[in-house]
Amino acid sequence: MLFDLPLEQLQTYLPERSEPTDFDAFWQNTLAEARQYPLNARFEPVESGLKIIQAFDVTFNGYAGQPIKGWFLLPQNTQTPLPAIVEYIGYGGGRSLPNDWLGWAAAGYAHFVMDTRGQGSSWSRGDTPDPEPEGSNPHIPGFMTRGILRPETYYYRRVFTDAVRAIEAARTHPLVDASRVAVTGGSQGGGITLAAAGLVPDIAIAMPDVPFLCHYRRAVELVDSDPYHEIARFCKIHRDKIETVFNTLAYFDGMNFAARARATALFSVGLMDTICPPSTVFAAYNHYAGPKDIRIWHFNNHEGGQSFQHLEKIKFVNARFA
Numbered sequence: 001m002l003f004d005l006p007l008e009q010l011q012t013y014l015p016e017r018s019e020p021t022d023f024d025a026f027w028q029n030t031l032a033e034a035r036q037y038p039l040n041a042r043f044e045p046v047e048s049g050l051k052i053i054q055a056f057d058v059t060f061n062g063y064a065g066q067p068i069k070g071w072f073l074l075p076q077n078t079q080t081p082l083p084a085i086v087e088y089i090g091y092g093g094g095r096s097l098p099n100d101w102l103g104w105a106a107a108g109y110a111h112f113v114m115d116t117r118g119q120g121s122s123w124s125r126g127d128t129p130d131p132e133p134e135g136s137n138p139h140i141p142g143f144m145t146r147g148i149l150r151p152e153t154y155y156y157r158r159v160f161t162d163a164v165r166a167i168e169a170a171r172t173h174p175l176v177d178a179s180r181v182a183v184t185g186g187s188q189g190g191g192i193t194l195a196a197a198g199l200v201p202d203i204a205i206a207m208p209d210v211p212f213l214c215h216y217r218r219a220v221e222l223v224d225s226d227p228y229h230e231i232a233r234f235c236k237i238h239r240d241k242i243e244t245v246f247n248t249l250a251y252f253d254g255m256n257f258a259a260r261a262r263a264t265a266l267f268s269v270g271l272m273d274t275i276c277p278p279s280t281v282f283a284a285y286n287h288y289a290g291p292k293d294i295r296i297w298h299f300n301n302h303e304g305g306q307s308f309q310h311l312e313k314i315k316f317v318n319a320r321f322a
Contacts, residue, residue, distance in 0.1 A: 002271060004222070007296070010271075010282040015215060017259065017287065018250045026151060026251055027199060034161045037065030041169035043072050048098040052076045053105045055098035058112070060169035062162035069115040069127045070166065071098050073105040074175060081177040083204075083321040084110040084170050088163060088185035088192035091143070091212065091227050094120020095127065107314050109321075112170040116188070117158060118143065130158065144230035149244055151251040156213070160195040160252070167200050180204055180321050183263075184313065187212045187276060187302065188227075191254050194284060197265070198257025205320060206263040207313050208284070210270055210304040214254030215280040217246055222277050258288040265292040266316045268309050270300035 005013060020026070041060040048055040058070035074082070085104045089095065095115040104111035120126015132147070139145040147153035163183075171178040182205035183196045191213025197206035212227070219228045220235075231249075235242045250256065265288055269281040285294055295312050297305045305312065 003274070004271070004278045007271065010278055012286070013279055013282045014286045015218070015255075015283050017253070017255050018217075018246070019256050019259075020151075020247070020250050023251060023256060030157060030161055031164060031199065034063055034065075034165060037061050039165060039168055039172065041172045043173060046098065050099060050102075053098075053102060054078070058169065060165060062117070062165045063158040066117070066131060067128070068117060068162050068166070069095060070169075071095055071101055071111075071113040072170070072173065073098060073101055073111040073113075075105055075108055078110075078175050081175050082108070082110040083180035083182070083317070084112055084176045085317070086112045086114065086167050086170050086181060086183045086196070088114055088166075088183070088189035088196075089116050089119070089124075090186050091188040092119055092122025093124040093126070096120075096124040100124070103310060103314075107318075109317070110170070110173070110176050112166060112176075114163065114166040117162060118155070130155070140230040140234050142227055142230045144227050145234040145245075148231075148234065148248050149241060151248045154248050154252065156195075156252045159192060160199065163192045163196045164199050167196060167203065182207060182317055182321075184209070186210055186304065194254040194257045194261065195252070197261035197263050197290075198259075201262060203263045205317060206261060206265045206290075207267075207316065208254075208265070209268045209309055210273055210276050210302055211254055211267070211281055211284060212276050213252060214258075214276070215283040216249040216253060218283070219277055219280045222279070223274055225274050228275075254284040255287045258284045261288055262290040264320060265290055266313060267292065267294040268297065268304050268312075269294060270297045270302060270304045272300060273302045273304070275302035
């Protein structure tokens with residue numbers, strides 16, 4: 001059912017952003033600390049059984065120099081640098097196996113898939129642990145409240161840093177055209193996409209699908225579905241920490257990254273999405289500072305456009321990377 005604002009209101013929905021005064025300094029310092037460690041990106045060929053696509057097992061150093069896994073896929077017999085698609089994964093999922101990631105390489109692009117630290121046990125396998133080097137407060141099972149009482153210890157500080165380093169790792173490969181890089185992902189991957197677009201000023205294209213991690217307060221108060229409901233359950237118990245929680249989340253809100261992003265963007269939204277409410281997606285979209293467009297899937301929930309949206313993204317990238 002349609003439970004959120006009417007479409008005509010969504011299209012102009014521009015909530016006030018809660019932005020910490022040291023937002024930019026926080027992220028500049030975070031990335032500077034990560035870059036003190038060598039990137040050390042390694043691309044090891046793997047036997048995947050694929051005949052027209054080359055697959056590589058990737059390892060690079062992300063937050064605090066910790067190893068992050070991924071896949072790198074190329075059309076077979078690639079000789080000259082290609083535009084690259086860097087992709088981030090939805091909540092609870094991992095990089096799985098190379099044969100789950102055929103679309104972009106089959107369309108003629110280099111494709112770099114970043115594993116998500118600590119995840120990959122809910123619906124697809126991951127291979128990257130999260131050592132939690134700075135400790136963690138008690139948290140609701142899941143990732144939304146891990147380290148949430150301080151921005152310095154919050155889980156997504158590590159993930160968003162990994163995402164930036166993934167772009168840097170992809171650009172080191174000799175068959176990647178570093179000037180033509182796009183970032184994309186669905187749900188959590190869409191939220192990470194917005195963070196990457198806000199933190200890496202020279203990426204060319206951002207394609208967040210049904211993005212998660214946006215306009216937290218409204219999402220938490222509007223829906224009782226996980227993962228946002230993890231935050232509500234935490235606040236239900238830690239009654240004295242509510243403002244502390246949302247102060248931390250302001251450093252990780254997709255609206256704040258969107259306001260800094262300049263890459264040409266293609267968003268998507270499902271108007272019946274009870275996981276990432278449409279108003280939270282439009283909040284990020286309407287604050288997005290770069291050229292932008294959005295595909296609206298009127299009768300879809302969190303699955304969004306699925307294959308229809310992937311086709312829209314291929315057309316979008318083809319037109320800009322031709």
